[in-house]
Each structure stands twice: as C-alpha cells, then as structure tokens.
Amino acid sequence: MVQSDFEGSMDPRDELVTHMGVLRAFALSLCRNSATADDLVQDTVMKAWKSIGSFEKGTNMRAWLFTILRNTYYTNHRKTRREVMDTDGHFAATMSVKPEHDGALAMTDFLVAFNQLPDEQREAITLVGASGFAYQEAAEMCGVATGTMKSRVNRARQRLVELLDLSDEDSMELTDSGTMAVLTAHLPVRRA
Structure with a gap:
C-alpha cells in the first residue's frame, strides 16, 4: 500500500491497478494495436x-482514468497523423483464418467490422457497451452532449449489424462481458 497523503483514507493510487483491464480494452478500441494500447495504458497510469493530487476523492476514478487515456490518445494521434494506418481494413481482410475455428472467425469478423467504425463510434460503443459507463458519463468524458453519445452508440451498433451481415433474427447484443472479451481477445466469441 502506498503511503497516503490523504488524511486517514486509502490512497487512490492503490485503486489504479483495478482499472487496468478496462483501460486496456478502451485503449485497444482507440488505437487498434495491442502494443500501442499497452503503451497508452502505461502512459495513462x-x-x-503523477497527478493523483488533482483526483477528487469521492468521484469516479475510472471516468478520470478514461479521460486521461482518451486525451493522451488524441494528443499522440495528432503527433503521428502522417503514419499509414489500415483504416479500410484492407490488410486485416487479407488475413486468413481456418474455417474450422468458428470462434476465432467470429472474433476476427467482429474485429474487422469494429475497426471500420469511425473513431467516435468505436469510442462510444467501448465506453457504453464494454466499460459499462452510463451515456451521461461517457458523454462527459468525450466532451459531447448525452444525446450525441446515444446517437454514436446507436450508429455504431447499426453499422456493426450491417458489416457483420446480421439479419433481423440475429441478436446484436453488445454486453459488457461479450464486448470486453472480443476487444481484449481473451475469449473467443461464437455466433449463435
């Protein structure tokens, strides 16, 4: 435990480690590269x-960390804007997966589709769908109106349904555990 400068209370730095998984998932949704995501999480932590003194005790530590991560990402993104990215998924689409691996194929399909979403939609669906933030909290972190956040999440879900060629009977539930599993690539996701 870290020596606390906070009178008689637990040091908020002790809570940082509990948010590493969701920070990594959010970082992956933004930068689409696991090594870059790990660097982004490290920079965020x-x-x-260093700025723990500016954290207001009693407020949402996760939201504070997500805001730091998001701001760090966009600052870094502006610096590296001239790098070539696989924005259209062309290179990702050329990757082959053996047909007998349905779970891996479903995850690959989802990741290819997810990576085709605009940055704002990926960010919104990760914050609300995978990280469990309320629309209002996510909107505050992104500096937009709550209605804008709801629209971004809805458009992201609709676009994923289109990209994954799901029919009306197919379910497009982006639950916390399902989305987190796909984004962090720890568990295979299978289509029903």
Whole structure:
C-alpha cells in the first residue's frame, strides 16, 4: 500500500491497478494495436500517478482514468497523423483464418467490422457497451452532449449489424462481458 497523503483514507493510487483491464480494452478500441494500447495504458497510469493530487476523492476514478487515456490518445494521434494506418481494413481482410475455428472467425469478423467504425463510434460503443459507463458519463468524458453519445452508440451498433451481415433474427447484443472479451481477445466469441 502506498503511503497516503490523504488524511486517514486509502490512497487512490492503490485503486489504479483495478482499472487496468478496462483501460486496456478502451485503449485497444482507440488505437487498434495491442502494443500501442499497452503503451497508452502505461502512459495513462504514469500520468494518473503523477497527478493523483488533482483526483477528487469521492468521484469516479475510472471516468478520470478514461479521460486521461482518451486525451493522451488524441494528443499522440495528432503527433503521428502522417503514419499509414489500415483504416479500410484492407490488410486485416487479407488475413486468413481456418474455417474450422468458428470462434476465432467470429472474433476476427467482429474485429474487422469494429475497426471500420469511425473513431467516435468505436469510442462510444467501448465506453457504453464494454466499460459499462452510463451515456451521461461517457458523454462527459468525450466532451459531447448525452444525446450525441446515444446517437454514436446507436450508429455504431447499426453499422456493426450491417458489416457483420446480421439479419433481423440475429441478436446484436453488445454486453459488457461479450464486448470486453472480443476487444481484449481473451475469449473467443461464437455466433449463435
């Protein structure tokens, strides 16, 4: 436990480690590269550690960390704007997966579709769908109106349904555990 400068209370730095998984999932949704996501999470934790004095006790630590991560990502993104990215998924689409691996194929399909979403929609669906933030909390983190956040999530879900060629009978539930599993690539996701 870290020596606390916070009178008689637990140091908020002790809570940082509990948010690493969701921070990594959010970072992956933004930068679409696991090594870059790991660097982004590391930068976020370092910034949070250094700025722990600005954290207001009693507020949402996860929202504070997500805001730091998001701001760090966009600052870095502006610096590296000239790099070539696989924005249209062309290179990802050329990757082959053996047909007998349905779970891996479903996950690959989802990730290819997910990576085709605009940044704002990926960010919105990750915050609301995977990380469990309320629309209002996610909107505050992104600096937009709650209605804008709802629209982004809805458009992201609709676009994923189109990209994954799901019919009306197919379910497009982006639950916390399902989306988190796909985004963090720890568990295979299977189509029903």
